[in-house]
Amino acid sequence: MKNSNFYYNNPDNSVLLKSSRGYPKLGAIVDSGGVNFGIFTKNSTKVILELYQNFYDDIPSHVFELDPIKNKTGDIWHIYIHNIKHGQFYGWRVDGVYDPINGLRFNKYKLLSDPYAKAISGSYNWDEDSVYGYDKKSSLLDLSFSTIDSAKSPTKSVVIDDSVYDWEDDVHPRIPLKDLIIYEMNVRLFTMNPNSNIKNRGTFDGIIEKLSYLKDLGVNAVELMPIFEFNPNSIIRNNPITGEKLKDVWGYNPLAFFAVTGNYSNGLKIGEQVFLFKDFVKALHKEGFEIILDVVYNHTGEGNELGPTLSFRGIDNSVYYILSKNKRYYENYSGCGNTFNCNNTVVKNLIIDSLRYWVTEMHVDGFRFDLASILGRDSNGNWIGDLSLLKDIAEDPIISGSKLIAEGWDAAGGYFLGAFPEGWAEWNGKFRDSVRKFVRGDMGLTGEIACRIAGSEDLYGNKSPMASVNFITSHDGFTMWDLVSYNNKHNEENGENNQDGTNDNYSFNYGIEGETNNLDILKVRKQQIKNFFTILMISQGTPMIYMGDEFCRTQYGNNNAYCQDTIKNWVDWKRKDDFSDIFQFVRKVINFRKIHHTLRREHFFTGKDYSGDGIPDITWHGIKLNQPDFSYYSKSLAFMISGIDFVNQNVPPDNDIYVALNFYEKDLSFELPFLNNKSWFRVIDTYFDSPDDFLDFPQKVSNNYIVKTKSIIVLISK
Numbered sequence: 001m002k003n004s005n006f007y008y009n010n011p012d013n014s015v016l017l018k019s020s021r022g023y024p025k026l027g028a029i030v031d032s033g034g035v036n037f038g039i040f041t042k043n044s045t046k047v048i049l050e051l052y053q054n055f056y057d058d059i060p061s062h063v064f065e066l067d068p069i070k071n072k073t074g075d076i077w078h079i080y081i082h083n084i085k086h087g088q089f090y091g092w093r094v095d096g097v098y099d100p101i102n103g104l105r106f107n108k109y110k111l112l113s114d115p116y117a118k119a120i121s122g123s124y125n126w127d128e129d130s131v132y133g134y135d136k137k138s139s140l141l142d143l144s145f146s147t148i149d150s151a152k153s154p155t156k157s158v159v160i161d162d163s164v165y166d167w168e169d170d171v172h173p174r175i176p177l178k179d180l181i182i183y184e185m186n187v188r189l190f191t192m193n194p195n196s197n198i199k200n201r202g203t204f205d206g207i208i209e210k211l212s213y214l215k216d217l218g219v220n221a222v223e224l225m226p227i228f229e230f231n232p233n234s235i236i237r238n239n240p241i242t243g244e245k246l247k248d249v250w251g252y253n254p255l256a257f258f259a260v261t262g263n264y265s266n267g268l269k270i271g272e273q274v275f276l277f278k279d280f281v282k283a284l285h286k287e288g289f290e291i292i293l294d295v296v297y298n299h300t301g302e303g304n305e306l307g308p309t310l311s312f313r314g315i316d317n318s319v320y321y322i323l324s325k326n327k328r329y330y331e332n333y334s335g336c337g338n339t340f341n342c343n344n345t346v347v348k349n350l351i352i353d354s355l356r357y358w359v360t361e362m363h364v365d366g367f368r369f370d371l372a373s374i375l376g377r378d379s380n381g382n383w384i385g386d387l388s389l390l391k392d393i394a395e396d397p398i399i400s401g402s403k404l405i406a407e408g409w410d411a412a413g414g415y416f417l418g419a420f421p422e423g424w425a426e427w428n429g430k431f432r433d434s435v436r437k438f439v440r441g442d443m444g445l446t447g448e449i450a451c452r453i454a455g456s457e458d459l460y461g462n463k464s465p466m467a468s469v470n471f472i473t474s475h476d477g478f479t480m481w482d483l484v485s486y487n488n489k490h491n492e493e494n495g496e497n498n499q500d501g502t503n504d505n506y507s508f509n510y511g512i513e514g515e516t517n518n519l520d521i522l523k524v525r526k527q528q529i530k531n532f533f534t535i536l537m538i539s540q541g542t543p544m545i546y547m548g549d550e551f552c553r554t555q556y557g558n559n560n561a562y563c564q565d566t567i568k569n570w571v572d573w574k575r576k577d578d579f580s581d582i583f584q585f586v587r588k589v590i591n592f593r594k595i596h597h598t599l600r601r602e603h604f605f606t607g608k609d610y611s612g613d614g615i616p617d618i619t620w621h622g623i624k625l626n627q628p629d630f631s632y633y634s635k636s637l638a639f640m641i642s643g644i645d646f647v648n649q650n651v652p653p654d655n656d657i658y659v660a661l662n663f664y665e666k667d668l669s670f671e672l673p674f675l676n677n678k679s680w681f682r683v684i685d686t687y688f689d690s691p692d693d694f695l696d697f698p699q700k701v702s703n704n705y706i707v708k709t710k711s712i713i714v715l716i717s718k
Helices: 187-191 204-209 211-217 272-286 312-320 345-360 372-376 389-395 429-440 446-453 519-538 574-578 580-595
Strands: 006-008 027-031 034-040 046-052 062-065 076-082 089-095 182-185 221-224 256-260 290-295 366-369 403-406 425-427 468-470 542-546 618-621 636-641 657-662 668-671 680-685 694-700 704-707 711-717
Touching: 034 089, 034 312, 046 076, 062 076, 089 312, 182 187, 187 204, 204 211, 204 272, 211 580, 256 272, 256 345, 272 290, 290 345, 290 403, 312 345, 345 389, 372 389, 389 403, 429 446, 429 468, 429 519, 446 636, 468 542, 519 542, 519 580, 519 657, 519 711, 574 580, 580 680, 580 694, 657 668, 657 704, 680 704, 704 711
Parallel strands: 182 221, 182 542, 221 290, 290 366, 366 403, 403 425, 425 468
Antiparallel strands: 006 062, 027 034, 034 076, 046 062, 046 089, 618 636, 636 657, 657 711, 668 704, 680 694, 680 711
């Protein structure tokens, strides 16, 4: 049965749908009369929209072949379908030349996800040959052509009407960067362990069940590792030790930039995941938490030339991806097989539209951009910084006000820390590395550690200390406990011959590789954990901690646990009891930062004496007053921060704060600065065991203080 550009293929569904020209808007836009569908493709010759009654159907209920005159404006193909609504399943077929040598990979046999789809149904199955654009059995590999129809895959795009959701009175908390304490987590790993003692393990709801814990810890923002739709079953290797199939548990291979994954919600994954995520956001906002998404726009999960054809590759491969000179292949600045063409106008608009959607319709508060330097490269790979998409994002009137945090490096050797446009904060990798090495006892770092503690003015002098997101650990690399328990990475279970993951961990095991019951080793490891958290919380900038570090979570030496969806990688909540002393210390040092605004300045120290009493805003010392040792062999440092902020006089006076760090192999006696009509009181001494490591009632100290080896003291004036 044929009616104009409409083909009816399913006699079991006798509804005749009326179509009209539609308008050039991308995605599936719902109104009272139906849905407008739009898709960009420049180099194709034919575009077909298919509707499906059920997500598991492999035969469409309706097929619409778009007219290149009537249903096309510029390079946007569009059509309006009357009398359909929220929940409709659909997919695109895009036909054209299949010529991989010249970067063209059109294949009409592949049902493609809408790049603007707000939900994807079902689960991806890459074991099926049908999702590949080439014949996997052919010796020609991707130069061959597959005629297997991929509609048998349950992954259909889903029409979503966001207007039906009631946000009630939800608003963005808008916590200033200076007051933010970020907690990075993976939704699944955080609560998947049975000893998390919650009902909805491994889900957004599971995080809600743990909100009281997060509030008690003192963090106020959760940074979620990727939640865009991805395929957990994309890894084809097995664990060489257990034989179990490896899983992509981190999700850094996105397949749809508007669609929240159904992997973290309870349900059938047919659209309800969108509203369950909104419930999650609303619940966290009510408790005063911000939500920051770790977003991956630098590449997609379609991989290299041997990957599946799921969306972008089949829609217009040479537009969406940066191709090599031999256009059969992809540039791989991401290290994940392909590189998204982020400074192509169409792709730039897609990314900005995606960010706008997450801000306006999903109410998230900010974004951490994975391998963000790729977004600052042109199509030839050159860094263009202020002329790039990065600038457009920072100046976008809708995205404005959201937190923008960059990972300032990529897998192709780009390292642009401090070079991001105004409006961007950055993961400070130099802070991470210098603190790790200094605490380990390396030499030649005293001057740099002073710079990092003071807010990294060498990197962010034209911005603010708050542009520095300070961290010791993150999902990339060792956990903090593993940092003091392993000399070497142990990634054997990843199935890559321990070749994956960085070798530059700046770690030390203090005598035994891995877990131990040796009390002397456990004491020094705990001491170093407290040293890390103390430096993190007394440094100028925005602190971030990684899930479970507050109670010594271990990944058993795996510093690249992206493929480990096992109990060894799930957060072990029993360790909160086993290391309750560390948890209490971390909770208290976070609160210490909160109550002392002098640790959260929005401007850099000047070193000047504004008061005329001889006390600058910061003074540097060694074991002798005003004699810091910045020589190569130095392993100690002390400083005093004035409680009076003469640059920002809107804040009330705070306590003066004195900090001494000793990473020599011996104890050192530090002279303390003289105070007029005040005395020094000890709050922190990381050498002592709990509860003496952090005193709830600070104790008065004399004019000298012996700082034990591998320990830090923090004093306040009263």
